[in-house]
Amino acid sequence: MTLKDIAKEANVSVMTVSNVINKKYSKVSLDTIKRVNKIIAKHNYTPNMTARSLSQKSSKIVAVIISICEGDEQENYLENPFVSTIIGITENLLRQNGYYTMVCSIQSFEEIMKLLDDWNLDGIMFLTPVYIREIENYSSKIKCPVLIFDGELSCKDVISIIADDEKGLYLSTNYLVQNGHKHIAFVANYKGNALLTRRFNGYVKALNENGITINKDYILEHSPNYEEGIIVGKYISSQLKEVTAVVTTADICAIGIMEGAKLNGYDIPNDLSVIGFDNLKLCSYVTPKLSSISQQIDNKTKIGINTLIKCMNGKKDIEKSIVIDVSLIERQSVINLKNQTE
Structure with a gap:
């Protein structure tokens, strides 16, 4: 037919x-x-979608690109609940608007350029990209709209959407201070990572404002994932026992820290208070329920994708530099030390 x-x-x-x-x-x-x-x-x-793509000069394909860091080549990124949540929302929204989602991982900027040469894409979404500066410099040569998720660019032609990351860690750190904690650890390998650096700056700002000296021993530069979280939890509960609280840059890392500390006999939050970042659904699935910084992932993703769709449909004069507000969601993973001393 x-x-x-x-x-x-x-x-x-x-x-x-x-x-x-x-x-x-x-x-x-x-x-x-x-x-x-x-x-x-x-x-x-x-x-025939190929024929339609050629005749209409539109493939209806949007690529979601995940950057793979060196040494993580075998990692299944869809096991990360943060990544899978965003991709799920993205695919659903694109499908409702008649687009197809192509998920691909890349290890170098050269692979990005090859992808652009090989595929007729209607749009691109970079999820937590590593090659921010390269993308910015090459953006004028990219023929379709581009969305940078969790990347801050000065390029007016590219959509960038981020959370107020500095405020997020400021809120979590300040909350712990207000609950009587002075020995607060920060966990993330932030150096060289703009997003994690913004969050680290929030941690530093809160300590400075409350007159608490920054202890370099409390800055634990580990990758913010579950496995590294377990290592950190074990380390704190055996080598940094004066630490009473931890702020993290990812819920999955915070959950790992709680598990690692528990393995050494710690009771959470009585022996160690922990706050995550992202406010994923799994925060309510663990014991105790994890307090976390909400960056409105559902709303953030929808705003980003809807803006991308508007650009793909030729809309002009659209706000392309978007910052999403954050808030602290209190649950059960923080103890008030002031109540213990009264």
């Missing part, structure tokens, strides 16, 4: 059939639309 076959059976032109398939109804009568759609349904006709 081809467009010509449908046109012949419906007694209309091929152009009319094409207009119906592409929902260009302005020049087609309602009776003709119903007649053509009935024939399409009867024959289970599916348009």
Whole structure:
């Protein structure tokens, strides 16, 4: 079954059939639309997407690109609940708007350029990208709209959406101080990572404002994942016993820290208070329930993707530099030391 076959059976032109398939109804009568759609349904006709891509110069494909760090080549990034949550929301929203999601991981900027050469993409979303400066310098040569998720760019042609990361760690650190904690550790390998550095700056700002001297021994430069969190939890509970609280840059790391400390006999939060970042659903699945910084992941993703869709549809004068507010979600993983001394 081809467009010509449908046109012949419906007694209309091929152009009319094409207009119906592409929902260009302005020049087609309602009776003709119903007649053509009935024939399409009867024959289970599916348009050839490759042909449509060539004729319309639109593939309806949006690439979601995940950067792989050196040494993580074998890692399954979809096991990370933060990544899988964002991709799930992205795919759902793109599908509702008639687009297809292509998820791919890259290890170098050269792979990004090859991807752009090999595929006719309608849009690109970089999820927590590593090659920010390269993307910024190359953006003028990218022919489709680009969304940088969790990356801050000065380039006006690229959509960038971030959370107020510094405020997030300021809130979590300050909250611990207000609950009587003075020996507070920070966990993340922030050096060279703009996002984690912004969060580290929030930690430093809160300590400075409260007159607490920054102890370099409390800055634990570990990757903010579950496995490294366990290592940190074990270390704090055996080597840094004066530390009463920890702020992290990811919920999954915070959960690992709680587990590592528990393995050494710690009671959470009585022996160690912990605050995460992201406010993923799994915060309510652990014991005790994890207090966390909410960066409104659902809303953040929807705003970013909707802005990308507007750009793909040719909309102009759109705000492309977006900062999402954050808030502290209190649960059960922090103890008030002031209550213990009263």
